Amino acid sequence: MAKLTRSQNDRMVAGVIGGIGEYFNIDANLLRIIWVIVTVFTGFLPGIIAYILLWLILPEE
Known part of the structure; x- marks a missing residue:
């Protein structure tokens, strides 16, 4: 089984969402959109933290 790591190739900031997308075999852009929506609706701070x-x-790939 693959290890959950930060992506080297699919990154916007630190590769966190790209790594999660690679681990679960989900499009990272879809996860980024979901992450932004959840962060906005929870008042920004929880999503940013x-x-x-x-x-x-998460270790780097």
Whole structure:
């Protein structure tokens, strides 16, 4: 099974969403749209904190 890592190839900022997309075999752009929508509807801070934590926790590919 593949390991969940930050993507080197499919990245906009840090490769977090690209890595999640590769792990689950889902289009990263769709995940980015979902991430933005969820972040906006939760008041920005939870989505931003979650992204930063994933950036720090997930190893680079």
